[in-house]
Amino acid sequence: MMSADFPQCWLRVLLNDVGEIVTGKTPSTKNPDNFGGSIPFIKPADLDNGGYVTRTADTLTDAGAKLVPTIPANSIPVTCIGNLGKVGITNQISATNQQINTIVPSSQVDYRFFYYQLQTLKPWMQENASATTVTIINKGKFSKAPVTLPPLAEQKVIADKLDTLLAQVENTKARLERIPQILKRFRQSVLAAAVSGRLTEEWRATQGTSLDSWQQTTFQKICREITVGFVGRMANRYEESGVPFLRSQNVRAFRYSDKNLLYISPAFHQEIYKSRLEPGDLAIVRSGAPGTTCVIPKSLGAANCSDLVIARPSSNLLPEFGCIFMNSEVARKNVSDNQVGVAQQHFNVGSMKKMPIHLPPVDEQSEIVRRVDQLFAHADRIEQQVNNALARVNNLTQSILAKAFRGELTEQWRKDNPELISGENSAEALLERIKAERAASKPAKKTRQKRTTA
Structure with missing residues (x-):
């Protein structure tokens, strides 16, 4: 069954219920020994393209990384100052600057599921940002961001489906984005034909003239x-x-x-x-x-x-x-x-x-202008259709994500696999395992022994 916005077998939790939140920091830029190593240092611009962060403008040395919090592979950095809500995935131990909060997901969840879910968080972040000149979501607020927690098996199914569907969307988008360059080359080829006489070669034959009239x-x-x-x-x-x-x-x-x-x-x-x-x-x-x-x-x-x-x-x-x-x-x-x-x-x-x-003679100039206008108008119509298609494709990504996190992509899967969303496999049981993992990872508190007097 479905509740108002997600299935009843899912839970609504806070972001810090499913992982640790880490705020980035920049080591001293006055010491050049902190930079230029092999450890990615992620800044907002490095998240422009989403996906795995395979390259960063800056890197840290081991010495520089010791001065700041580091995050493991499969962590999810999110921009929380300025341009909110840009998201990526680390593929190795990394660090970020202070404009980024990162969730390090529990090993009990599928990190890809939360990477995709955090791509839908931007409206919430904008609504809850501090009202200053530069929009900010601090660590405290970011930790309280609402997310859904399905059973682990369903998380994996959703992540697999999104991997496939969004890759298809990106491939379509990439093909569409190449068309304007093709049209640009087409327009230049039209101009080259126009000023060389090739565009009106047949026209001259019908008029009984030649290129010698130029x-x-x-x-x-x-x-x-x-x-x-x-x-x-x-x-x-x-x-x-x-x-x-x-x-x-x-x-x-x-x-x-x-x-x-x-x-x-x-x-x-x-x-x-x-x-x-x-x-x-x-x-x-x-x-x-x-x-x-x-x-x-x-x-x-x-x-x-x-x-x-x-x-x-x-x-x-x-x-x-x-x-x-x-x-x-x-x-x-x-x-x-x-x-x-x-x-x-x-x-x-x-x-x-x-x-x-x-x-060319004026009458041929007029014919060239007519033909160029006609061909350019055709190219303009194609370009407008491409732009419209790109707008639809860009909307499609958010539409697919919305369906995924309403449970619509896996509705039939849940009906076919009730044993994978109940009992020990339920979201409630998963949340308890996350809590147990977190408790086990906390260092034991040191107790001070009372002094005894002789």
Whole structure:
């Protein structure tokens, strides 16, 4: 039978009922002899990927480990300061820093079962954390975390099922996470085909033209103007609203981003009108991600900028084709080869003017833009489907864990194996064995003998 949230043959216990809680500590960093040995020193970042902690950024020497609490293999460290609830499993004697509390499970329980159960503890930890600037669950509170205790045989069955199911989930997640990189390569191959003429090879045949109609030229010859965004101090020039003022972070490949967009006054815009942006301009990043290009949309209206190269296409260059070219590997290599500066390299107006381009006739540029838009839209749809699938997969892990700790994964197993969840095999009997083990492991109290007088 099932109670409200777990089977009646299970017990609700506290975390310190099923193991010892150990709070980590950092040995003195002033003594280099404490670090660089073979003993893993676990910090929160080492638990980012969950599972067995096979590698840590820092290690301790034997001397360093003697100064701090150590934990055996198959212990479960949990982050309890800051980013709460990250969980792992040790595979050898280890130590942790003070941001981590570790449960060293009793030998009477299956440590994998509690590793998985502690992955569901984050909401409880967030709810019970101390209300300070940095969230904290101290050892006392962590020790009182509520957990379920099924019979040992059922713990093993649940852990085995979760090993299998969650490995399948992780494999699916890994495959999905590879797809964006595949799509990135696909987009670059589309751009390479677009600027080389391969993308419209069949189209040219239908039009009775050839690649000979393409013109080898430079951007200086096909732009009305190439200039640079405002260069100067801006500390007191920004306004709450007014004329949009773009910086490099507002230019993404093929699109303008209004994230962290700043504004200047109309008067200052007129004062630095040379660095204005007009609809159809190519905005090209100078430093950081040099060469990244977007077309300024009509919807932006009057705008200005800094740290951007501005290319204003003539009638021989469609802005959208110029954007395709500038975001291709051909242009990116040219940008990389022609950066200037010592402290911080950047792409400048002179290099942009000299940028070579194999330019198709305008009608073919238009066909290239249409085909690239179509192929990119297809890639975008796939990427959105992948992101949706990833969100479902991420939710699936918590869904499977929730079912496991409500007893739903083993409902039929309990019906088939009543002898393994009752009597000496019951959760109650298991809890008594854990208590007996703990009592036996406690050092005997020393008694002082009374002095006798002669």
